[in-house]
Amino acid sequence: MKSIHLQKINLKAIIAVSSLLLVSLLSVAAYCIFLNGHDSVIKKPDLFKIKENGKWGFINKKGELVIPAEYDLAYDMYDGVAPVRIKGKWGFINKKGKLIVEPQYDNALSFSEGMAAVNKDGKWGFINKKGMLLIEPQFEMAYWFSEGLAAVIKEGKRVFINKKGTVVIEANYNTTLAEFRNDYAIVNEDGKVYYINKKGEKAINKDFSSAYQFSNGRAFVIDDQQSGYIDRKGNMVIENVIGNQFSEGLAAVQKDGKWGYIDTKGRLVIDYQFDSAAYFSEGLAFVEKNNKKGYIDTNGKMVINLEKTTGYAFTNGVAYIMTSLDDWGYINTAGEYIWRVKR
Numbered sequence: 562m563k564s565i566h567l568q569k570i571n572l573k574a575i576i577a578v579s580s581l582l583l584v585s586l587l588s589v590a591a592y593c594i595f596l597n598g599h600d601s602v603i604k605k606p607d608l609f610k611i612k613e614n615g616k617w618g619f620i621n622k623k624g625e626l627v628i629p630a631e632y633d634l635a636y637d638m639y640d641g642v643a644p645v646r647i648k649g650k651w652g653f654i655n656k657k658g659k660l661i662v663e664p665q666y667d668n669a670l671s672f673s674e675g676m677a678a679v680n681k682d683g684k685w686g687f688i689n690k691k692g693m694l695l696i697e698p699q700f701e702m703a704y705w706f707s708e709g710l711a712a713v714i715k716e717g718k719r720v721f722i723n724k725k726g727t728v729v730i731e732a733n734y735n736t737t738l739a740e741f742r743n744d745y746a747i748v749n750e751d752g753k754v755y756y757i758n759k760k761g762e763k764a765i766n767k768d769f770s771s772a773y774q775f776s777n778g779r780a781f782v783i784d785d786q787q788s789g790y791i792d793r794k795g796n797m798v799i800e801n802v803i804g805n806q807f808s809e810g811l812a813a814v815q816k817d818g819k820w821g822y823i824d825t826k827g828r829l830v831i832d833y834q835f836d837s838a839a840y841f842s843e844g845l846a847f848v849e850k851n852n853k854k855g856y857i858d859t860n861g862k863m864v865i866n867l868e869k870t871t872g873y874a875f876t877n878g879v880a881y882i883m884t885s886l887d888d889w890g891y892i893n894t895a896g897e898y899i900w901r902v903k904r
Contacts, residue, residue: 606637624899707740
């Protein structure tokens, strides 16, 4: 295992590359919304949605059709429940495809922590799995619950509420990431990015130009002087590096235009060799190298070759892959299709 030697790098280059990284992360986020309704890194779906003849249904991780494709739109299934759209209205089905909440909402998000955000007449509230309104529609926007709190927009202000609908963090932030993770949320106040705790207090007494969520005890940040990874106390523990979030003890980092992987102590464990690199999930990470794409294991060995097809994170032994909007599907950890859209 090599020790990584990190020299000071140009801050403008950091910001430029980090902007590209952010675009990449937003692309992944867009995929997660397409696939799940929210961040698949956090939760693993019970069933996976598929599309046949213009309608959506669900398969299990073996690729077996569990719920026929008969919905206008659907999100993946969490907590045994999935939002589906029928004739312009959203309701919810269970694992057997039975409607447990009749279609009546203008929009809906997936369940998280036993509650789902729903929209009616332009306002968002929250229901439980029985369809009971636990928090009346009153918000301009609402996100999913995470660690007991949900970000909402109320009277133009971005705030956090608890499961009773009570505002518990009132500061008016310009933007927030939609959830708490590991007791911290990231907020942006007048261009200053920082971490808060569940009391709304600064969890780390530092401001950043950009910051990412904590994972494996590390978070990638950029300040006026440098970029790197901090610990939960705000100490810069891996300096002068450009990278993405840690997952399963490893993070992809860039040097001289190539990507490799480091551990949480900053030691290089997979050499710089990839043109792009994603985070590890279930022991596999999607990479690109010399115009070829595929998944590597934690030793850096290419174990699934996809050639020109783009792959996303494995969840429950299944990964979504896409060559084009008309050619996509799911593979297992052996690289075999379990389902592919019919062309």
